[in-house]
Amino acid sequence: MKRLLIGLALLALLAIATAFGLLAWQRALGDATPPSAAPVSLERGAYLAAVGNCAGCHTARGGERLAGGRAIPTPFGTAFSSNLTPAATGLGGWTSNDFWQALHFGRSRDGRLLVPAHPITNTTLVNREDADALYAWLQAQPPATAPRREHELRWPYGSQLAVAVWRTLYFRPGVYQSDPARDAAWNRGAYLSQGLAHCSACHAGRDALGGDRGAADFRGGLLAGLGWVAPSLHDPAEAGVQRWPTEVLQRWLRDGKAQGHVALGPMAEVVIGSTAALDDADLAAMSSYLRALPEQAVARSEPAEPDARRRKRGAGLYREHCAACHGEQGQGRRDASGAPAYPALAGSRLVTQASAANLIRLIERGGFAPATPGNPRPYGMPPFAGVLGAEDLAALTSHLRASFGHAAGEVDAVEVLRLRAVAAR
Structure with a gap:
């Protein structure tokens, strides 16, 4: 028994060392990425903030826009969004590189690892040019003094060690790489859907630790704390749109309603806060990508006995x-x-x-x-x-x-x- 305990302790120490070693390597990769040389456009930043629905999570009910504090329910407790305004309690004093590190690597300016309620597996795919435009737009917003609210996550899930281990299992930083076998529209749609629009944040199938299969995981699953299910985007009998006409899907993404299809529940918020802002080209691109997702039927459990x-x-x-x-x-x-x-x-x-x-x-x-x-x-x-x-x-x-x-x-x-x-x- 003593040897078993010693062996388990050594395995735990090895896992911890591996986690922090991987974090150091990832940090070095992130720090090596230079700022974009392209001119920064505030208009572009505003568009990206709308597509990413930044205000949706970073505005508390009744609170100031982008000042954070909104409760994000998770299976492990409640996380609270951060202040994105240029106040001292928000992004005041942040550089574009600090912001890039948060999006790309999931690390705050003070070195703290962001909990996975922040969709780092998605935002890491955002390229530096878009990250810099988004940063510039956020810095141009009115500052709102709202201190960061501490997460209410059960021990040990909110600890930096637990976050480091989670990242070792599920997170790899990397900007979206185009698929040469696909056309430009599909790749643009994949970049938006997997990245800034973070569709998998809801539509992924998650395991007991909240991990998924990456930013293209759209198997669907129960949204903890909400009681809604984000249905599979692979199954046409659930939420798959592979068989929808292109114009119907584009109208549904823009208007929330098309040919009897209506966005309801959390998806209605996504339409209002994100997809309704897409321009025509990006609507077409996202539609191209979503319609091309492989079809896969969802397994069905035994229903209640007929009564x-x-x-x-x-x-x-x-x-x-x-x-x-x-x-x-x-x-x-x-x-x-x-x-x-x-x-x-x-x-x-x-x-x-x-x-x-x-x-x-x-x-x-x-x-x-x-x-x-x-x-x-x-x-x-x-x-x-x-x-x-x-x-x-x-x-x-x-x-x-x-x-x-x-x-x-x-x-x-x-x-x-x-x-x-x-x-x-």
Whole structure:
């Protein structure tokens, strides 16, 4: 036993030494990257900040824009975003090289390693020219004095040692390298999707330590602390767009709505804060990349046992609360101009996804499409959290997943309560 303990201790010390050795090597690589010689454009920086949705994470609810403090839920506790304004409590005193180190290497100006709630596996792909433009724009914003809020992560996850070990397992710095086998549009779309737009921050499939397979990991997974699932971008039955017409996808990314497809939940925030800002060329590029992702079906777990009483209860709840807008047969409803107003539930991917999480969350919290120039007055659905209990939600969800030609499997009250617990963490 004593030899085993000594062996384990030596292995732990070796792992720690390896982690910090790799950090030193990575730091040397980052420090060797010179500033861009290209002229810095504030307009370009503003565009990049919008595409990257910097304000989305770095603005607390009710707080000053870009002043940080927004809570970022993780499976290991809560992280809080930093102040990006040029105040002393933010990026005041930072150089463009300091900012590059934060994006590329995930290291703050004081040498502190950023926790992986900051999407370093994505931002490391941003090239130096774009990083310098983004830095210049941030330095031109009004300063907002807001001190950094300490993360509330369970021990040892917030420690610098734990972050160093995580980085050894999952992080390798490196600017995006174009694929010579692909055209310019695809490469531009990959650069945006994998890098600044950080799509994999939500759509990656993560393991028990929060690690993924890199910036092109779009397998999908549960968003801890939110109770929503970011569905797979590889599966056309989930959120894959491989079979969508190009113009439909571009309109959906820009407006949040196209041909009955509506962005809801966290994706509605992404449209408002990021993809709606894309110019025509980048819309086309991102669409090219997303449509070219390889198709791969998501594994489906065993659903709850069919229950005739649950189905009957769900049918009654649908007639009472849903049919007036979504139609007796789930066909949806159009407005006076003939355009889709309330989306059809028959054939809806959201209804038939492998996980019923998004359908349950939508019924509980309501459905609100993003208000964009192309969809300035979107229709919304009220929340039913105060109306339907766990048994009712299970019944209604089961009815929807088994009606209108669907065969997605039933949900029981235990699953509803489990998803509520995930959202409450």
